[in-house]
Amino acid sequence: MRSAIVLGAGMAGVGTALHLQQRGWSVVLVDRGEPGRETSYGNAGIIQSEAVEPYAMPRDRASLWAIATGRSNDVHYEVRSLHRHLGPLLRYWWHSAPRRHAAASRACAGLIAHAAPEHAALIEAAGAADLVRRGGFRVLHREGRAMQDAVAEAERLRARYGVRSRVLSPDALAAAEPALKRTGAGAIHWEDPWSVRDPGALVSAYAALFVRRGGTLLRGEAESLGPGGRGWRVRTADGTVEAEAAVVALGPWSPALLRRFGYRIAMVRKRGYHRHWRSTRLLDLPLLDAQNGTVLAPMAAGLRITTGAELAGPEAATGPAQLARAEAAARDLLDLGGPHENAPWSGIRPCMPDLLPVVGPAPRHPGLWLQFGHGHQGFTLGPATGRLLAEAMSGETPLVPAAPFSPGRR
Template structure:
């Protein structure tokens, strides 16, 4: 089977790349070991984060670092056995998080973040998925009044600088917007530009169905079998070997396992995260995702129920799940959000693919013609999937990219 492009990875990024390439006339086959949208794209908080213009950085405040070091936080926990393998990555992450370098990362990410909603909306309209997306924005909720007042001023500055819409809600204002919340917060910052998705996995699957309707093909296969055969790239699938002139690696946290045999050493770390769905016992339905800033978790209304998602767990990809972080978050969220019984048999565990400089890898492999990369989107994979697909497709077709792709080149490592 000969195809113009093989796209490895059927998460939100890979599906979006495949869609944009198919839209430009490429013959595309999408390859994954599972069905579309069943890995990291399935388990996030459902936020298209148009307001997240500053990447998540390593904390520079020593009090925060000390709290995390004690390993009792719901926002971040670590597996002691895994820390040695993360040491160099964390050191680079700390260095990249210095204020001047963080500002540079924010500038580099802004063109992608700024187009994220528009690129999603184009797909949503074509795929007929408007029922999955709500223009409600999301809330940053603060328990401490001093932290709320301080961050509210910073939010207004960011909103003014980047043309974003923000509302500052005191305790009474928050109750008026979210009647389901049972106290506990001094106030909240309401970012109204983002969209919330009631089923991220279904959204990715909907984009994949659109890809198939427009002539693309999806097959099961093993990305680890990727090999160069002369001027072509080959991968083994359940339908037999597939060859194509080009291949795109969009495997999220597993991308390095394909790149390493080819000689690429990208510092990619998987930040683990959990979620669980709950029945609601609240007096009113939750209307939008709420981030408990001090708690380090998100509660989002989903089609299945209220989804509680945890912060970051630093642990090896193959380490067994640890329920402690989710249990702590559940204990804090239950009385405020009216979390009822658990609806899932067990917590879901996913892997966020992160680079230490807080930028994804998008663009050509520098030593292998016809090989392209699209991975490393950290906490913003759902947000940046379609816009990444557009940028990579423009590069692959020789179009003028809508933004300079240099900050995302693999050669920076």
């Protein structure tokens, strides 16, 4: 029986472990903590079937100036830490040019098409349907010009990819979401995405399914990964385990580990925040306030208010500025109660400069496989990229062309 160690029990790692297991592999899933407690826990909880094109860096002067001067809440940065991000950010800007972004979008759209079906199979097998709502989500636009642009963009995505959406007038949005105090210029309702009321619990449910099917889940430190008699080994709380293959699915921590093996991987590390509020009247569906770069998501713990991206140093203390602005914008839309937590959650989104995740074999180390860099879409894409990697490891025909995601791509 073929064997593998999967490092990282977030959505990408758990998805990979389950797909390898389905193909007859003996799999040990290793994490330093509980499954789904890091980046996979802290997102807005949306399985985004509408996200057929990856997030590009703005290239127009107005958007870049708004970010540079701090008027946009989509991105917040620390000047003293910006040099750490400059190289990856310049590559991100380069890959966001129209022609290169179009190529990345073709690859991303093919993968996104498999995201919901892959989740659906796991949700049913894990008995996790109570965590999932299949009603889409909405994007609120406060100003008329922004709403007009959003309508045109929704029509473009419908024509090119078949993405379904509805345009909601301010009155229609008020009827759909009575808790809103104001409805701006209306909203786009993306109809096909699913929302999850506890993202960490869904990852945990998938991990429990993996264990029920005979998989092994262990506490361990990824930094101990090294060559072993059978291929690769890692130390765990239960002793050293070995396998013929190892998968690095450590999200933002992947480049640091792989540096030990001679790989220099550029990554844009975006910090994000959220906090739950005890709102007396929750929203029916998640709502993205486009002007303020925040998602208001009804969760089991209350109303989760999320932020955009913060560019800071790895040792920098968490900062309240971006979340404070997001919470003030939310208070303008809803009657918020008190915060559920005194201190907000924060985590890192691992974004590749060329906009696509890294999925495939390490170029110079047989038996070492990579699965990370999903940016804002790890929660959405983890099971689909897990299948793509498991197919490559098993010698099967991939569900989508694998070359755009290859670790050796140029």
